[in-house]
Amino acid sequence: MTSARLLESWRVAGLLFLLTTGGCLDQMPGKPNPASRPKLPSEQTDFQVLFARSCSGCHGADGKLGPAPPLNDPLFLAIVPDEVLLDVITRGRRGTPMPAFDRRLSGTLTAEQIQILAEGLKTHFKPTLAGGDAPPYTGELSTQPSAEQIARGEKLFASACAACHGDSGQGSGDEDTAPGRVNDPALLSLFSNQALRRIIITGRPDLGMPNFAETDGRDSDFKPLTSEEIDDLVALLAHWRGRPQQVASNMGPGE
Amino acid sequence: MNARLRQIGTWIDRRLGVRDLLAHTVLHPIPRELESPMGWWYVFGSASLTFLLLQILSGVGLALVYVPSADQAYESLLYLDYEHPLGWFLRALHYYAGSGMVVMVLVHMTQVFLQGGHKYPRELTWCVGVVLLLCVLGMFFSGQILRWDPDAYWGLAVAGSMAGRVPIIGPDVVHVLLGAETIGAAALSRFFALHVFVIPGALLFFLAIHLWLVLRCGVSAPPVPGQIVDRATYDRDYAESLKRGVPFFGDAFWRDALVSALAVIVVVVIAAVLGPKGPTDPPDPTLGGANPRPEWPFLWLFALLSLSPREAETFIILVFPLLVIGVMFAVPFISNRGERAPSRRPVAVLSVILIYTTLGVLTYLGFTAPWSPRMEAWTADPVPVEIVKRSTVPQLVGGSVFQYKNCRNCHALDGVGGRRGPDLTSVGTRLTRDQLIMQVSNGTPGGGLMPAYGKQISPAELSMLVDFLVSLRPEGQPAAGWATPGPSLGAQQAAEPTYAKQLPPPDAS
Numbered sequence: 121m122t123s124a125r126l127l128e129s130w131r132v133a134g135l136l137f138l139l140t141t142g143g144c145l146d147q148m149p150g151k152p153n154p155a156s157r158p159k160l161p162s163e164q165t166d167f168q169v170l171f172a173r174s175c176s177g178c179h180g181a182d183g184k185l186g187p188a189p190p191l192n193d194p195l196f197l198a199i200v201p202d203e204v205l206l207d208v209i210t211r212g213r214r215g216t217p218m219p220a221f222d223r224r225l226s227g228t229l230t231a232e233q234i235q236i237l238a239e240g241l242k243t244h245f246k247p248t249l250a251g252g253d254a255p256p257y258t259g260e261l262s263t264q265p266s267a268e269q270i271a272r273g274e275k276l277f278a279s280a281c282a283a284c285h286g287d288s289g290q291g292s293g294d295e296d297t298a299p300g301r302v303n304d305p306a307l308l309s310l311f312s313n314q315a316l317r318r319i320i321i322t323g324r325p326d327l328g329m330p331n332f333a334e335t336d337g338r339d340s341d342f343k344p345l346t347s348e349e350i351d352d353l354v355a356l357l358a359h360w361r362g363r364p365q366q367v368a369s370n371m372g373p374g375e
Numbered sequence: 376m377n378a379r380l381r382q383i384g385t386w387i388d389r390r391l392g393v394r395d396l397l398a399h400t401v402l403h404p405i406p407r408e409l410e411s412p413m414g415w416w417y418v419f420g421s422a423s424l425t426f427l428l429l430q431i432l433s434g435v436g437l438a439l440v441y442v443p444s445a446d447q448a449y450e451s452l453l454y455l456d457y458e459h460p461l462g463w464f465l466r467a468l469h470y471y472a473g474s475g476m477v478v479m480v481l482v483h484m485t486q487v488f489l490q491g492g493h494k495y496p497r498e499l500t501w502c503v504g505v506v507l508l509l510c511v512l513g514m515f516f517s518g519q520i521l522r523w524d525p526d527a528y529w530g531l532a533v534a535g536s537m538a539g540r541v542p543i544i545g546p547d548v549v550h551v552l553l554g555a556e557t558i559g560a561a562a563l564s565r566f567f568a569l570h571v572f573v574i575p576g577a578l579l580f581f582l583a584i585h586l587w588l589v590l591r592c593g594v595s596a597p598p599v600p601g602q603i604v605d606r607a608t609y610d611r612d613y614a615e616s617l618k619r620g621v622p623f624f625g626d627a628f629w630r631d632a633l634v635s636a637l638a639v640i641v642v643v644v645i646a647a648v649l650g651p652k653g654p655t656d657p658p659d660p661t662l663g664g665a666n667p668r669p670e671w672p673f674l675w676l677f678a679l680l681s682l683s684p685r686e687a688e689t690f691i692i693l694v695f696p697l698l699v700i701g702v703m704f705a706v707p708f709i710s711n712r713g714e715r716a717p718s719r720r721p722v723a724v725l726s727v728i729l730i731y732t733t734l735g736v737l738t739y740l741g742f743t744a745p746w747s748p749r750m751e752a753w754t755a756d757p758v759p760v761e762i763v764k765r766s767t768v769p770q771l772v773g774g775s776v777f778q779y780k781n782c783r784n785c786h787a788l789d790g791v792g793g794r795r796g797p798d799l800t801s802v803g804t805r806l807t808r809d810q811l812i813m814q815v816s817n818g819t820p821g822g823g824l825m826p827a828y829g830k831q832i833s834p835a836e837l838s839m840l841v842d843f844l845v846s847l848r849p850e851g852q853p854a855a856g857w858a859t860p861g862p863s864l865g866a867q868q869a870a871e872p873t874y875a876k877q878l879p880p881p882d883a884s
Contacts, residue, residue, distance in 0.1 A: 130632070137640070145464055150650030152456045152463050158524075160657050177754040177778045185760045187774030187843075217772070217779035217836075228754075291767065300767020306835035307769050310776075327764065 162223075162230050167240030170233055174221060183245055184326035188217065189319060195331055196322045197247030199257040205238040215366055216310055255332060255347040259317050263364055265355035273356025276349050283337045284329075289360060299329065308361035316354050320345065401628075404620030406596035406613075409627055413597035416490065417627065418634040419483035420589075425635035426476035427582070429642070430514075433469040434571070441521070443567035445560035445658075448523040452654050467646035473515060475642045477672050480508050485727060488706065491715025492595045494604045498707035500588040503581050505703045510578040512672055517570035519670045520563070524654035528558050529667030531566075537692045593617065598715035605712060666747070674741030675734045681746050745794035752783040752792045759789045759800075766846060773843025776836045780828065788847075796825060803848035807855045811841045 145151075164170060171183070175191065183192025190196070210231075212220035221227035221234060229237070265273075278287065281302075286292045289303030301307070308316075323331035330336045333344035345353070358364045388394045409417060440459060442451040455462030484504060487493055493501035516534075520527050535553055539545045546556075554561025593613060621627075656662055669677050680691055710723070717724050749756070758774050766774060777783060785795040792798075806814065815837060818827035832840070845854055 130636075134636075145461060145647055148464075148647035148650075150463070150467055150647050152650055154457055157453065157457055158654065158656055160659060161662065172755060173751060174754045176757045177752070177783065178758070178775050180760070180763070181757040185763050187758050187763055187766065187771045187778070217775035219779060300769055302768050304769060304838075306838040307772055309835045310772050310839060 161228070162233070164233065165236055167236055167244055170229070170237050171240070171244075174229060174237070178217065180326070183241075189315070189322075190324065190326050191241055192245040193322050193325060194246060194248040195254060195325075196318065197242050197245055198249045199254050199321065200318075201257060202238065202242075204257065205241060206234065209234045209237055213312055213315065216312060216315065255321055255345070255350055257318065257321075258314065259347055259351045259354070265358060265364060269352050269355045270359045272349075273352040273354075273359070276345070276353050277356055279339055279342060280345060280353070289357075299327075302357070303360045305360065305362045308357055309363070309366060311357075312366045313354050313358060316357050317350055320350050320353055400590060401624045402622040403590055404617045405594045405623050405627055406616050407619050407621050408596045409594065410621060411597070414627060414630055415634075416486050416597070417594065418631050419479050419486055421631035422635050422638045423476055423479040423483055424582075425639060426472050426479060426642070427578075429472040429639065430469065430476060431575075433465055433472065436465050437469055438571060443521070443563060445523065445563050448521065448563060449654055449658050452522065456651055463651050464646060466651035467649065468643065469518075470652045471642045471646045471649070472639075473518065474671070475638060477511055477515060479638065480511055484508065485731075489717045489723065489727060490595070490598045491604070491710075491717075491720070491723075493707040493710075494713075494715060495606050495609055495711050497588070497592050497595065498711065500585060500592060501707045502704055503585045503588060505700070506581045507578065507585060508703075509700070510574055510581065513574045514570065514578070515670055515672050517566045517574060520566040521570060522652075522654045523563060523658055525656050525658060525660075525662055525665030526653070526667050528562075528658065528660075529665050530669055531558055531562060533667060533669075540689055540692055594623075595715075598717070600714070600716040600719050602715070603713055604715060668741070668744065671738065671742070675737035676741075678737040678741035678744075681744070682740070743794075747793075748784045748795050749793040750784055753778045753781045756783055756788075756792050759791070762788065762847065765850075766843070769839050769842040770846045771843075773839035773841070773846075776832075776840045777843055780832060780836070780840070782840075785825075799844065799847055801848050801852070803845045803854050804852050805855055806844075807857065808841055808845050810855070811844050812837065815840065 161173075164173075172181070175183070176186070178186050178188035179191045180186030184190035208218065209229075210220065210222045211225065212218045212227075219227065221229045221237075223230055277285075277289065281289070284292065284299050285302050289301060291299070291301035311319075319329075321332045323329040323334065325331070328336075330338065332350065335342050355364075408414075437455070440451055440455055440462065442448055452466070455466055457463070487501065487504070520531050531553070535549050535558065538548045538552055541548050550556065552562070552565065553559075554565050596613075596616060656665065668674070676691075676696075679695075680688065683691055710720075714720055758778065763771065763774065782799075783792045785793040787794055787798040787800070789800050790798060802811070814825070815832065816827060816829035819825040828837075848854065
């Protein structure tokens, strides 16, 4: 091939290359997506990004199947008041592994971002009341439960909880399938009475724990727990804890 | 038309007189052996040169938009990435062609070294080549600073601290580099000047010398085992071989052109697919999540520094680079004559293998940086679902404590999370309950990596946390136990030490 002809073919190839690349460069995967334009963390207003960065570590990637109680739980979202969500994200729950997220309490989020999270929980994970009715989120948590109330709680525990948690909350024999002990003072000291009430009402649908009304694993004559009955159960758990109210461990940040 | 142009050309050249020089350059003879397939080894230098041209063109394009001021540099890069037509592509091209240039220069140097091209009489060509390598690396470093994101200026902070360690003149060096004692607007202006005037100027100057030396000393013929470089006879033999030589503008030129074109196509495709690098978060020194680490050509040094004991730091920062550069300059004087063929130079071949293996491993380590905690892991990395599903209530609470107390920032679960400490996915098979309590409360014995958490964690939290950790083991694997001394060593359930009995067992009934 002579130099001139070679040069000619190079010229044609180069021209073709320029035409093809120039035309479709705008469709190439390397083009930055405007949605991923960098922002200051405090300017981030996307619920999903905020949730992934701040909540998924404990509450699970999709708001369930994390070690902490699920947020992606229709029943929970149906009964929890908006101001409670806002307050718990802002201040955390003292003495539990739920930290304060407000920047002013050495958290990482602005008030606006906390608002987005609190509202977003209810719009992204749909709240539904399956049975139509449920006990209110907050109950009458007496500061000094009577022996009577504790006795009522024990009776309820035997019918509603003992099948999985053991007769006196010690856990059942088979370690692989049992949910383990719930009568441990150390364990209970990391739960507020309100958190205990919430778990009894909503159960843990992601891990197979039935809610206040479901009959799975319970006696056939089991009736949905009433608000007062749930108070009695909480009183029993508080009795096991050794303290009627949870005392903050004053060990966490933001306190 | 053509005749008219030719006339103008002749008019100019009668006054300028470059036609002969150009013809001489393009048609200079090279050894005939380069027409063999061995000639394909000689293409990397010109590929580096092609990338340099690409860098100049794309760099000029970027400079038309980039604003080298501390308050607008970052914004102008975002404008290029998201608004200016094909601005993102220009940035990507500049980055990947620059990377390609480093690669090509290294390949070129390696080829020259392996085939003994640095030996007599081309020592100076090699030394100027080393200067060119340093210029290219300087371009890479100064270019990274111009991104002016947290990685850039914290990276510069590291470089500044390093320079500050130079004895006596350290503070002055820092001042000259940064224009102040700390990083600020002046630093960006200085690195812009370095990146577009000073280093390119030096690069072009030394490149001219390099090319002149290539023309003057000639292109070395492919090495032949047994053909010895001897100062007494080399020049005469080489001149003799050039009498049978071929002009550069021929096969050699077309090979260079082909490889350069391929290299450009590869870089264009990579740039179009991977897109521009950075900038990352906006420049705000109060942000805690910055991840300062150097660009890839320096990752090996970053890894070496991170992995070395503290006492070696100053040596690695100040003496080691000078040593490496000194050795590179000394190469053509250490092995100046003798065999050129790699098959007869086992030390040279082994050195190359050793150097690239070391660089490769260190670069990989620098890339993964397993020694850096992941500061956002505690809220952002979910506990693996499989672990959650098999956990008891105390273990679930322990899992929350594990996240809440930031354990995850240094300890991964299922490979996700920080990697400063060991992955704890199966820690239950390695440590007993008591050992875990000791480890968490007291940290690594003797002031090691892990801090003591005894005062940062309540007894209840510790109890739940350890419940969780003991449960971390693959299905069917027994928990770690204590070996009983004596004949009962084989017993499955080993005895626990006495103090363990005072603590509540994990699943007390």
